[in-house]
Amino acid sequence: MLQALATPRPAPEAQARSKPDDVVLQFDALSVHLGGRDILTPTSLSIRRGEFVCVIGPSGCGKTTLLRAAAGFVKPSSGVVRRHGRPVTGPCREVAFVFQDYGRALLPWRTVAGNISLALEAAGVERSQRPARIEQVLKTVNLLEHAEKFPGQLSGGMQQRVQIARCLAQDPEVIMMDEPFGALDAMTRERLQDELAQLVRERGLTVMFVTHDLEEAIYLGDTVLALRARPGADRPSLARSIEVAIPRPRHQLATREHHEFLRLRRELYAYLDHGQA
Numbered sequence: 664m665l666q667a668l669a670t671p672r673p674a675p676e677a678q679a680r681s682k683p684d685d686v687v688l689q690f691d692a693l694s695v696h697l698g699g700r701d702i703l704t705p706t707s708l709s710i711r712r713g714e715f716v717c718v719i720g721p722s723g724c725g726k727t728t729l730l731r732a733a734a735g736f737v738k739p740s741s742g743v744v745r746r747h748g749r750p751v752t753g754p755c756r757e758v759a760f761v762f763q764d765y766g767r768a769l770l771p772w773r774t775v776a777g778n779i780s781l782a783l784e785a786a787g788v789e790r791s792q793r794p795a796r797i798e799q800v801l802k803t804v805n806l807l808e809h810a811e812k813f814p815g816q817l818s819g820g821m822q823q824r825v826q827i828a829r830c831l832a833q834d835p836e837v838i839m840m841d842e843p844f845g846a847l848d849a850m851t852r853e854r855l856q857d858e859l860a861q862l863v864r865e866r867g868l869t870v871m872f873v874t875h876d877l878e879e880a881i882y883l884g885d886t887v888l889a890l891r892a893r894p895g896a897d898r899p900s901l902a903r904s905i906e907v908a909i910p911r912p913r914h915q916l917a918t919r920e921h922h923e924f925l926r927l928r929r930e931l932y933a934y935l936d937h938g939q940a
């Protein structure tokens with residue numbers, strides 16, 4: 664089970680939702696043109712501190728590109744992404760990325776501790792301080808006793824926990840997660856969803872989370888962004904931004920039977936299934 668680290672940021676519900684300085688990420692007419700075509704057409708939105716934003720949409724609609732632009736890995740063709748009001752011009756420690764393919768994200772020849780150390784080395788943390796930091800994040804994801812194992816000796820769910828621990832070692836305020844649970848079996852996926860939701864809530868992290876799974880998006884999100892396939896001049900990438908007004912903490916069974924969950928599921932399913940996307 665993932666546990667909160669020692670220095671949590673304020674929980675989102677403790678903050679005034681409408682204060683402008685609560686905005687962590689601001690997308691102002693962000694457009695991305697790659698390989699001779701429009702991948703994202705002007706997209707404007709803002710993400711509050713502590714908000715869990717899920718991004719859905721048909722394959723190839725630009726979900727990953729949206730996250731990569733927000734993390735500074737992709738340059739906008741026009742428009743801008745701002746973090747706390749400052750244009751994002753490249754990757755930074757405060758924004759961490761978790762990939763679906765944990766097998767490729769982790770170095771197989773480094774132990775669990777060694778993989779986490781990578782983030783600390785990149786952040787310039789002194790060698791003498793690294794063991795304590797590694798221990799702290801491994802405790803958070805309940806993998807302390809596996810510190811000296813290699814990724815290949817761990818299950819898929821455990822490897823994804825290592826990747827999450829490595830991202831936490833960066834001490835980020837924003838986590839970009841690109842289908843992080845897509846390759847996991849259903850039971851492991853549900854367990855990690857709950858552990859992630861608790862961790863994010865306790866630390867006040869801000870999350871952008873790409874998924875193909877509508878139910879996962881509604882279960883985890885405060886907001887679900889639906890992107891449109893084949894965006895164009897008169898078809899903005901962002902088709903819908905839907906607030907998920909379902910109380911937290913959420914529960915796998917009760918929440919999935921909640922009337923609002925079922926209503927949103929029907930609405931989004933119809934939207935994606937009937938070609939409106």
Ligand SMILES: Nc1ncnc2c1ncn2[C@@H]1O[C@H](COP(=O)(O)OP(=O)(O)OP(=O)(O)O)[C@@H](O)[C@H]1O
Nearest residue numbers: 697698699702720721722723724725726727728729
């Ligand atoms: N560097 C690049 N150069 C050219 N085209 C690119 C580049 N990166 C992405 N694309 C194209 O942009 C489109 C959107 O890609 P992206 O990965 O953002 O979509 P996605 O919605 O995350 O897709 P999926 O759900 O299949 O993962 C795709 O058609 C992809 O081929």
